[in-house]
Ligand SMILES: Nc1nc2c(ncn2[C@@H]2O[C@H](COP(=O)(O)OP(=O)(O)OP(=O)(O)O)[C@@H](O)[C@H]2O)c(=O)[nH]1
């Protein structure tokens with residue numbers, strides 16, 4: 001089955017080239033040397049990345065291998081200005097990050113609906129010969145070519161923007177909790193790896209307030225090295241400001257399981273350990289009160305720990321109160337501001353890029369062949385400086 005959750009695409013982008021300036025000389029019946037009247041070329045189209053809250057994934061771009069902006073039109077006689085090339089907007093969900101596919105370098109990200117960032121600038125149009133008339137040369141027979149187009153292989157990667165990320169082994173009850181607290185309906189079942197792709201839910205809180213919770217696939221030992229569903233989804237919790245760890249009540253050694261999860265996160269990105277954490281002991285309906293008290297002293301004591309049951313509903317209000325309090329604590333907000341940059345701006349691993357590189361190379365070459373034909377004039381960039 002093909003997944004609808006697409007959080008990674010690669011697109012070959014090309015801005016438009018600038019239109020050529022015209023070198024037309026005006027001729028009319030009684031004006032044999034009417035002078036230069038060649039107009040300027042239009043500018044080539046830009047390529048923009050734009051956040052659009054109507055999209056939740058990059059699915060709509062899955063088969064979009066190319067993004068070409070329009071070329072600028074050539075200038076014409078009678079000072080006719082060439083038409084500007086059409087700009088192109090790549091619409092993406094909020095939380096999309098763009099990387100240069102060749103170097104892995106971070107380019108930009110868009111987070112707010114409508115936020116627009118230029119990925120590639122269109123070439124400027126060349127000036128027509130009219131600009132070059134002078135006392136010594138009243139009929140210049142040259143004009144500028146337009147600036148060339150620019151190209152870029154871009155990787156777009158979605159990082160979900162949720163306030164709370166659920167972290168737990170498969171079967172911990174993450175999806176059950178999300179469906180108990182929000183109107184999201186992720187699949188729930190009594191076997192590991194029920195959840196194969198992240199989903200988001202909006203959790204209503206008191207007085208019309210709400211926060212966003214992300215259910216991601218279960219994390220197992222070795223996830224950071226790619227075991228299970230691994231690495232691929234861990235990046236989605238890089239942007240959550242709060243992590244809710246979940247360990248089922250029937251686990252033999254709750255503390256060890258919690259520490260194992262911490263370890264996987266640390267392997268993936270040590271900065272994740274800076275985030276505020278809460279531990280929920282799930283399925284607590286399986287333990288009576290007495291047993292819960294008995295277990296207390298063995299639980300980790302450096303973070304808030306709560307017993308919850310998504311099935312009976314016990315502890316859920318207290319959980320929401322705690323999540324809300326932590327989300328709004330001053331230290332959490334300050335931290336979000338100070339570290340926000342370093343987490344999301346990490347460049348991508350060169351090794352992975354190399355692997356990715358080969359499958360689009362063929363495409364790109366093919367494309368080049370098709371487009372060479374109309375690039376016949378030469379550019380002199382120095383001429384183009386304003
Ligand atoms: N008794 C009890 N069972 C629960 C509770 N929450 C979840 N379960 C059961 O635990 C099993 C796993 O629940 P899921 O919510 O699918 O677990 P998950 O963490 O999303 O699992 P993966 O998606 O595989 O990572 C299901 O059979 C649920 O019915 C609870 O509070 N009490």
Ligand SMILES: [Mg+2]
Nearest residue numbers: 174175194195
């Ligand atoms: Mg699940």
